[in-house]
Amino acid sequence: MAKTLSDLRDRTEPGTNLLEINDWAASMIRIAGARSCYVDYTPSFGRGPFGKVICTSVNEAVLHGLPHDYVLMDGDLLTLDFAASVNGWVTDSAISFVVGDSSAPGDQHMIETTEKALLAGIHAAQPGARIGDISHAIGSVLESARFRVNSEFGGHGVGSTMHQDPHIPNIGTPGRGYVLRPGLLLAIEPWIMDGTSKLVTAPDGWTLRSSNGRRTAHSEHTIAVTESGPVILTQLV
Numbered sequence: 181m182a183k184t185l186s187d188l189r190d191r192t193e194p195g196t197n198l199l200e201i202n203d204w205a206a207s208m209i210r211i212a213g214a215r216s217c218y219v220d221y222t223p224s225f226g227r228g229p230f231g232k233v234i235c236t237s238v239n240e241a242v243l244h245g246l247p248h249d250y251v252l253m254d255g256d257l258l259t260l261d262f263a264a265s266v267n268g269w270v271t272d273s274a275i276s277f278v279v280g281d282s283s284a285p286g287d288q289h290m291i292e293t294t295e296k297a298l299l300a301g302i303h304a305a306q307p308g309a310r311i312g313d314i315s316h317a318i319g320s321v322l323e324s325a326r327f328r329v330n331s332e333f334g335g336h337g338v339g340s341t342m343h344q345d346p347h348i349p350n351i352g353t354p355g356r357g358y359v360l361r362p363g364l365l366l367a368i369e370p371w372i373m374d375g376t377s378k379l380v381t382a383p384d385g386w387t388l389r390s391s392n393g394r395r396t397a398h399s400e401h402t403i404a405v406t407e408s409g410p411v412i413l414t415q416l417v
């Protein structure tokens with residue numbers, strides 16, 4: 181999982197087509213003996229089976245970006261997000277990065293804010309803590325960086341399927357919600373949009389964009405809650 185995302189990031193450059201990234205991801209998933217959780221996925225928030233193995237969300241697209249015939253340009257802000265299962269167990273992870281060399285400072289700041297919020301959320305996922313503690317930790321980082329938080333889409337339980345209870349909003353009240361027990365697998369995923377918390381759905385029926393057309397960022401890891409604290413399952417070791 182982690183190796184696939186970092187290899188895809190390394191191979192992506194100005195001139196790369198989003199459809200190529202999907203093809204690369206499909207063959208990496210196959211070679212790893214894993215199965216895509218996306219290709220047949222037909223949730224209520226999308227139109228029909230997703231049909232691809234990875235979400236490629238560019239610039240104002242933030243979540244569920246359906247790969248299409250688009251050639252990346254220097255300075256595009258790209259999010260790659262995918263989930264796959266190995267031996268029946270799912271992991272789900274996302275990274276955002278700027279393609280090429282000309283990166284606007286605001287873009288790096290957005291990316292770093294979601295990464296910082298992700299680490300804060302993970303740190304809050306101690307055994308005996310509650311979902312609200314994770315949400316609060318994430319929301320505090322996002323809000324102190326002056327981003328408005330959308331609570332429609334967030335983290336989630338993971339297991340033999342990609343999306344399970346509990347839902348983990350990216351903002352919340354400490355001490356509230358489901359108690360975290362050792363053995364629980366969670367995907368934690370802060371995401372932000374510059375100057376809005378409102379999403380619009382693209383005509384493809386999947387891709388979610390910022391309502392003001394400004395840039396976005398998203399970072400996600402799957403973790404296990406253990407007796408001795410959270411363990412990140414989707415990080416290069």
Ligand code: MF3
Pocket residue numbers: 218221226230235244245261262263272273369386400
């Ligand atoms: N991996 C996404 C999430 O982080 C879900 C993508 S669903 C898809 O929860 F259908 F768009 F692939």
Ligand code: CO
Pocket residue numbers: 272273335336367369400
């Ligand atoms: Co997820």
